Amino acid sequence: MSYQNILITKEGPIGIAQLNRPKVLNALNSETMIELVNAFEEFDKDQSVNVIILTGGQNVFAAGADLKEMAQATPVDLVLGRRFELWDRIRKISKPIIAAVSGYCLGGGNELAMNCDIIIASETATFGQPEVNVGIMPGAGGTQRLTRAVGKYRSMEMILTGKSISAEEALRIGLVNKIVPVESLMDEAKKIASEIASKPPISVRAAKEAIVRAQDTTLEVGLEFERRAFYLLFATEDGKEGMKAFLEKRKPVFKGK
Ligand code: HXC
Numbered sequence: 615m616s617y618q619n620i621l622i623t624k625e626g627p628i629g630i631a632q633l634n635r636p637k638v639l640n641a642l643n644s645e646t647m648i649e650l651v652n653a654f655e656e657f658d659k660d661q662s663v664n665v666i667i668l669t670g671g672q673n674v675f676a677a678g679a680d681l682k683e684m685a686q687a688t689p690v691d692l693v694l695g696r697r698f699e700l701w702d703r704i705r706k707i708s709k710p711i712i713a714a715v716s717g718y719c720l721g722g723g724n725e726l727a728m729n730c731d732i733i734i735a736s737e738t739a740t741f742g743q744p745e746v747n748v749g750i751m752p753g754a755g756g757t758q759r760l761t762r763a764v765g766k767y768r769s770m771e772m773i774l775t776g777k778s779i780s781a782e783e784a785l786r787i788g789l790v791n792k793i794v795p796v797e798s799l800m801d802e803a804k805k806i807a808s809e810i811a812s813k814p815p816i817s818v819r820a821a822k823e824a825i826v827r828a829q830d831t832t833l834e835v836g837l838e839f840e841r842r843a844f845y846l847l848f849a850t851e852d853g854k855e856g857m858k859a860f861l862e863k864r865k866p867v868f869k870g871k
Pocket of ligand 1: 641
C-alpha cells in the first residue's frame with residue numbers, strides 16, 4: 615500500500631510508522647488517520663512484525679487534529695464521517711505500539727500518543743491538550759485516557775487551562791515512560807521494541823490485552839479476564855518451551871506458536 619502522509623519502514627521485527635506532514639506540524643487530517651490505521655492493521659497482520667513504533671519528526675510529534683479540516687465541520691459531518699471509528703481501530707491493534715515523541719505533542723497528537731502502549735519522550739517534547747483555546751475539547755479520548763494516566767487533578771489542569779507541560783513534568787506525573795536526548799529517541803524506542811520483540815508474541819499479545827482491559831473494567835472482571843488469558847498460554851508451545859528451558863538451565867527457543 616502506498617501512503618502520502620506517513621512513512622512506513624520495517625527493521626526486522628519492528629514496524630515503524632512516521633507521521634510526515636511537516637509543513638502543518640503533522641496535523642492529523644482524516645487522510646492521515648486513515649493511512650495510519652491501515653498501516654497499523656497491516657503491521658498487525660504481518661507475522662514478521664512483533665512491535666510497532668509510531669513517531670513524528672524531531673520538532674513535532676503531532677500538533678493535533680487538522681484545524682483547517684475541523685473548522686469547517688458540522689456535528690453531522692463528524693457523525694457521518696465516522697472519524698472516531700478509526701481511533702477505535704487503533705485500540706484493537708494487538709501488537710504493542712511504542713510512541714517515540716519529540717517536540718509538540720498536542721491535542722489529538724497527545725491523544726494518539728496515549729493510544730499507544732509505551733511513550734518515550736525526547737528532552738524537547740511538550741505535551742498538552744490545548745483544545746479549549748480553540749473553543750472545543752478533547753474528542754479522541756483525551757478526557758478519559760489522560761485522567762486514567764495522571765489522575766483527575768492534573769488532567770483537569772492540563773485540559774481546562776490548555777497549557778502544555780514539559781517532558782520532565784510528563785515523566786513526573788506518569789504520562790511518559792522515559793526521557794532521552796533527541797538524537798537517541800529512535801534508538802531507545804527500537805531498543806525497547808527489540809526487547810519486547812524477542813519475547814513470545816502470544817504472551818506479549820495476551821498481556822497487552824489484559825492491561826488494556828484493566829483500563830476499563832472492574833478489578834473482578836479484569837482478574838477473570840487475566841486468568842483466562844493465563845490459562846490459554848499453557849496451550850502454547852512457547853509457554854511449555856519457556857518453562858522447560860528455565861528448568862533445564864538453557865535459553866528458550868521460541869517459535870511464536
Ligand atoms: C492545522 C496546523 C495545526 C493544526 C499547526 N498548523 N498546527 N494546521 N491544524 N492543529 C500549521 C499552522 O497553521 C502553520 O501553517 C504551520 O502548521 C506551522 O504552525 P505555526 O503555528 O506557524 O508554528 P509555531 O508558531 O511554531 O506554533 C506551533 C504550535 C501552533 C504552538 C504547535 O501551531 C499551534 O498552537 N497549533 C495548534 C495546536 C492545537 O490547538 N491543537 C489542538 C487541535 S484540536 P501555515 O500554513 O500558516 O504555515 C484537536 C482535537 C482533537 O486536536 C479531537 C480528536 C480528533
